[in-house]
Amino acid sequence: MILQKLKGTWIPLVAIGFGLLAGAIIMLLFGYNPIQGYIALWNGAFENPYFTGETIRLMTPYILSGLAVAFAFRSGLLNIGVEGQVFVGWLAAVWVGTAFSLPAFIHLPLAILAAAVAGGLWGFVPGYLKAKYQVHEVIITIMMNYIALYSTNAIIRNVLTDQGERTDYIAESASLKSAWLTELMEFSNIHFGIILAIFSALFYWYFIEKTKYGFELKAVGFNRDASKYAGMSVKRSIIMSMVISGGFAGLAGAMEGLGTFGYMSLQNSFTNIGFDGIAIALLGGNTAIGVILASGLFGVLKNGALNMPTSAGVPHELVDIITALIIFFVAASYMIILFREQIISMYHKLKHKLSNISSKEGK
Amino acid sequence: MDYVIEMLDIRKEFPGIVANNNINLQVKKGEIHALLGENGAGKSTLMNVLFGIYQPERGQIRVQGQDVNITSPNIANDLGIGMVHQHFMLVDTFTVTENIVLGSEPKKGLKVDIAEAEKEVQRISDQYGLKVDPKALVRDISVGMQQRVEILKMLYRKADILILDEPTAVLTPQEIDELISIMKSLVEEGKSIILITHKLNEIMAVADRCTVIRRGEGIGTVNVNETSTNELASMMVGREVSFKTEKQPAAPKDVVLDIKNLVAKDNRDVDMVRGLDLQVKQGEIVGIAGVDGNGQSELVEAITGLRPSEDGEILLNNQSITNMKPRKIYEHGVAHIPQDRHKYGLVLDYSIGENMVLQTYYQPPFTTYGRLNFNEIYNYAERIIEEYDVRTPNSLTMARSLSGGNQQKAIIGREVDRSPDLLIAAQPTRGLDVGAIEFIHKKLIEERDKGRAVLLVSFELDEVMNLSDRIAVIYEGKIVANVEPDETDDQELGLLMAGSQRQKVGEPQ
Incomplete structure (x- = not known):
């Protein structure tokens, strides 16, 4: 039953992953260091009590x-x-x-x-x-x-x-x-x-x-x-x-x-x-619970973004792109599901082929 | 022997269940091959394997003698396999032709050459006697016509093997006759048809051979002209099935439902029930016989409070329930098995347990102080599931994932278990297999024997004749005749349903 309840949660997680990944690619394309960028984002959200407080303040509404x-x-x-x-x-x-x-x-x-x-x-x-x-x-x-x-x-x-x-x-x-x-x-x-x-x-x-x-x-x-x-x-x-x-x-x-x-x-x-x-x-x-977690993510992204220009030289607008991409990927969950199905069917075909080969070798 | 389709030793598993095992299906060129099985027996799974929607775990598929690996519906289409689904896939606001060419439009430069397409559609329609108007909008044509559009779509795409998934479930008797003649003309032109069904008399009427599946296992293939409905039924269900429901003569007592001069409109504001009078007594089943669209739905909805009564009176146990809210009417002792189980009967995204308390969730013990007691709800649901033989893994399963027959059994369990004074059953067995029908008929008779009043609305004449203690014929919103089932026959009922006056029983006609 718990598994049933968790079934829907992987889509937002995958979407967040994709969004961050796409953000990193964009940073690379424009000559920024994505690792530094994300470290600056993280620090901007949690580095000291002031930043953490601001993050919580942002996520509240x-x-x-x-x-x-x-x-x-x-x-x-x-x-x-x-x-x-x-x-x-x-x-x-x-x-x-x-x-x-x-x-x-x-x-x-x-x-x-x-x-x-x-x-x-x-x-x-x-x-x-x-x-x-x-x-x-x-x-x-x-x-x-x-x-x-x-x-x-x-x-x-x-x-x-x-x-x-x-x-x-x-x-x-x-x-x-x-x-x-x-x-x-x-x-x-x-x-x-x-x-x-x-x-x-x-x-x-x-x-x-x-x-x-x-x-x-x-x-x-x-x-x-x-x-x-x-x-x-x-x-x-x-x-x-x-x-x-x-x-x-x-x-x-x-x-x-x-x-x-x-x-x-x-x-x-x-x-x-x-x-x-x-x-x-x-x-x-x-x-x-999903709303609390998503609000947390938004709070971190919006607050952490403010630190990105000073610490890593990355324009803070980049975070708006990342948020937009995350939402895009959630909305396009159909695409993600399709992607997953394709991977699964590829896996099955591969297994089928392998078992065919081994059974032929058996003969 | 040249088979157009051979499916050999097919096995398909889903997590937790084997949907198909050891199934062999061999279809000859130019035959109508029926695929028979109860709801949930695995017919649709097998066809989805053939159509490339599912991949089998084991087994071989051959088309025209060639080994094939069908991994997607596109491949199935390329191999000349076409499927007409039970639920049509048509765009309502497009014309017949536009629907047919959708996805493979003939082009003239950048434009779709609709004139050319219309000509082609007309030609195919004439060739097979489909009588389809290529220019009509799909939303304006009847359900039977829409189905023919689906068939035409397959023919337009040069399909040689047509899979028809329970094609008659949505059709009127006349439309069924037309479909049967269309199927015959299709095979005469060299097409092969796989007919998925659980209606035995259709198989006897139209099929050449029949393959039976029971609980995912292939049972065997028989020649239809060497078999009987009884043999097919017992192959399908796995035991002897009685078609004539056994029942004692009714012992009606007090009047439970008394309808006087009822008037009700439909959604277009047209009078559909026009001064109807009807009585149902304790301990009797009154069957409403009539052609669809003569006010049956509006009558049921007016009784249950889903539709306002414009005039007249509805009494339940001598108390007026006219224009009460549905919940009040339920509380007065009415239960309603609705005609459309997906639209009205169930919240498909709720668990089967939650659906079992759809009307009673707010009452103790299911709710105390505004809080739902899920333990009580699921315990109660488990009991209904048990008593009414609803086949589901457990009561937490989504209603959506149950087969039609089991959904209907669950609804019937829910309604009957409330111990109503009046049980309204609208099309209670629509689309169900003989096993489920037998079960539901038994339950309705049991309820009658417990002294409940049962109002049965059905378009299946057999069902009305079989179950009713009294038949009320509805025509243009009025009860035009009350007859006893053993004093009448299909012929007479048919005439009454078509609006002719009744002659006195015994008089020569």
Whole structure:
């Protein structure tokens, strides 16, 4: 049974291997030393507590945005709107963080909750439209990304500030940072959000694999007709799936608002946390543990890349190429499977020929 | 003896099972050779070996007397072997011709020469009497016609040996007759046909010789004109099979299902059930006889809450269940064996265990405080698997990987085990072999004898005649006649199903 469960995991691993290999080839072609390049990448991610802290800080929102995409995907929905849900979650968290003065044990949870609720509401709209009127969720969520981007900017400029560039800092009582942790990690931007992210992944796993709601969501994802036949409410499942997915995305926004930055500034464009979430969910096979591992990989690559120009003279954009190639290879898993089958059939033919030869020699 | 195909001593293993062992198949030129076996006996595996999809562990394949090594379907095509799969591989939005030439288009410069292709398709169609319109869109033509397009595709590619995989499973009786005459004209023109099937009367009607496989083992080859359906059936199943299901006379009691003046629309918003009245009592099997498309599906869906009732009333044990949600209707004591087991009956990507609680997963003991108890679920599933003889390695196996018959047995186990007051069985034996059919018929009669009301919907007249205690003939959305099976015959039912009025029993017709 464990083997059955592990069966799907070799594709992402092979894809990562291929991606790194291709990256090395590209480095060679352009006259860089790939070994030095990768050592610089590794050091940039883990060399000292500061770098490690930054890596963890980077992977935190990725875990949540990855979970958001994966959750919707499990019920057969493509939530392209994680990006927008991150924005509204970020804004809601910062608003609660700046507008109230409360004791920390109320303030922080309230701010986090506000982010999840805001993201959930942002997910509810496409979910409702899909369930009620069969409007395709991809189109609505893409549109809602833009609505989120420009309305959060407008709210920051006109409501939370007077034509300001960014909001105030959140109150200490709503912050995920702690002096102790910051000092431990040599003043990196690390915050306690990683714990929340891991707990969210646990929740994801429990909800999807162990509860009756998860059973329904997955059934709807696999076969809507059979789910309806079995007496499940397909519409309710679709809405619930989008709301919870949006909630995860909102939490990813809270990581930025309550952790990394402590405020929200006007955004020119998307943060890519949500879009990277799609890649992470794909790489992680839509499982909780897979999403954590894929987020870790993304954190290492993105953070380590910053060290590559100074330590090895390799431009950091190379890492974007490697990430893109990894995703390409996962998406092209069909190709990898075919490749494997070809190797296996070659092996069988060889064996066949060898046994023919030996049997002829026997005669 | 010149054989076009010889498969000698074939053995094919999959991890854990031997799918084919010691199988010999020799097909003569110009014959229709049936390949008979139960679901999961290894027929498809053997054909996939011939077609180059699988490589055998042992054995020899000869085509036209030459030793060949078929390692891919392309090689099989080059050798003149063509296969018509059970599930068609056609592009809905393309025309017949476009589908046929797909992959080997005649070219005129850089353009596809569709006019030339159409002429060729028309010529082949005329030659074999296929009556296919080369310009029609595939989505507009009937299933039977689509199948002929598949056959044409093989002929266009100059196939001499045609493998037809359960070709009649999707066809109406009239279409089956047409297919049989097409097959005969194909062999007259020198083609050879391998017919994969488990329907004995088709073999008797059309095949020259028949090779039987049972549980992966080759049993033997017989001449069809020297054998009987009984002999073939016992070769296939490995024991005597009774075709007439034994049953005691029914003892109907209270009315369980009472439908009054029901109206229901189909997806195109057309009335399909038009003021239908029907009663089913405890302890009886009522069979709905009718030609496909006379409102049977809509009737079943309206009863089970999958489709809204526009008018009328559905009473279960004197309580209205009209337009209730499916779950509420199940909770009132209805079970439903759906017509399409892949679309409705199963979540194919769930384990067979999870599928066994598809309707009841939310109830204790399967769920307590919102948490699924997988121990309970799998224990329960193992019991159903055991009781209903579902052949699967265990209850963790994906539903997808079971054979059709075993999938259906699992569904029937799930539905019957809920001890419903009303059991609706829509096409319960579609596409199954005689062994499985016999088993399912027995189960339905057992349920009747336990006092359940059974509503059977089937397009197989034999099945309706065999099982029902009362036959309700449906025509254009209404029950046009209620007849007793021993007071009628195929002839009369056929006329009623076609909409003619019934004459009084006993009156000369």
